[in-house]
Amino acid sequence: MTVPADKETIGAVARVAGIKIPEADLPSLAGAFANQLQAIAALEELDVDEVEPIVSFDPRWR
């Protein structure tokens, strides 16, 4: 993933998510976001085309 972890990008994504980021949080959030993007990029290495995600779905009525 090549999304930059700068304030402008974070601001834009946050607007889509519907949250307002306090100015004081931006430096820490930028660092955390950059690290999170690295984690997401690491997962890109995996071939998961034929893999079902770990989610729970039970159609029985309880």
Next chain:
Amino acid sequence: MSELHWLTIAEAGERLGRGDVTANELLDAVLERLRETEPEVHAYAGLMDETARDEAERADRELQHGSRRSPLHGIPVAVKDLLYTRGFPTSAGSKVLEGFVPDSDAVVVERLREAGAVLVGKTVTHEFAYGQDVPPTRNSWDRRCYPGGSSAGSGVGVAVGSAFGAIGTDTGGSIRVPASVNGIVGLKTTAGRVSRRGVFPMSATLDSVGPLTRTVEDCALVLGVVAGRDRGDATAIDEPVPDYRAHLSERLEGIRVGVERDYFFYDGVRPDVRAAVEAAIDELGALGAEVVDVPRIEYIEYAAPAGITVLVADTSEWHRRFLRERGDRYVQATRVMLELGELVPATAYVRAQKARAVVRDGLRRAFDGHRLDVLAAPTIPMPTVPLELLSVDLTGSGETALSGFLHHCFLANVTGVPALSVPCGFSDEGLPIGLQLYGRPFGEPDLFRVGHAYQVATEWHLRHPEVGGVAAER
């Protein structure tokens, strides 16, 4: 001074059964110990001493009439302040919940009460279990050091004797880390083994609720009480609860212990931790277990990136309303993580859930391929760290204390398997070291068997920290 607070749950239960001690006396001993130690370690967020006295009185009355509800009958225990307690404040360590008093108990609390346990109080947690703030709790062995988290108070309270056992929660090591750094036993239970209803969540698929105790036998006793189906929790699995104590044994013939030295003994593992854990593995061999070298587990390096992606998104979803309405009441570091979770793309989240399946299958192949019962490793790569060296960035890509904890612990949450931390030595500076035993899904009986045999053969768990002016070795 009374030494009753150092009894194990099993020993205290036997004495209660014989009439050698009363539940009130056990409660007195724990409250006295608590008064001595709290000024130094701050394990408790709130004391339930009035209701505890009522519960102890009831336990004693029932014992006098020959009724003993369970092995926890009359035993003083504590619960993490992340669990609902009826009529008693539950803050999850956060100002966001200031004034919140639940009108019901968490299922685990309900089961403890039904079992006749005496609830002493609520233990300190990092804010909403996120591990981002610095709580007032201090390490029981060195007040300058990290007490573990997020079940910090549960770990420290049990270690200093202000509870016989405690309940914690574990989403990425939050039971095993405080157990390791305080020299006690902690169990991350199999996903679905224990109900999560009435526990503030982080992630429905990563969270688990479990015990912290001073011995493996006590851990088995507590799990036997709190485990089992809950119709109100869709994640609680309807799997029979065995008599965990019945599986304890002093010998390990027939048990296969896997050791993977590439990932779990990487360069970041401190030499004294490596030596203590290797010695513990040798001891398991001497007790009759077959120790098996296992090559690097396929895809294991994806456990942490997959886990953190799911964790931040799941947690933020739950906090969505609070973040928008009371965002300023969070500790800033927690709020930043909640903001971060809002920014994770849905496609990345689904990919992470797929990656978990790949990691799980890699672990299953390792267990099946080598016919393992347990996998042994250090609980964490270092004993503990000075508080000032603790990075608060959970997503840190560099090598930090927290990334080291996740490296060793996250695999169990990501794959849903159980993992037990057992004290296995002390560092050069006298801090506890933990041996971690990973098991198969619902393999808690094997973990208890191995951990108990190890504790019967060793004495690490008999050392107690010097707190409240009193050092002790039983």
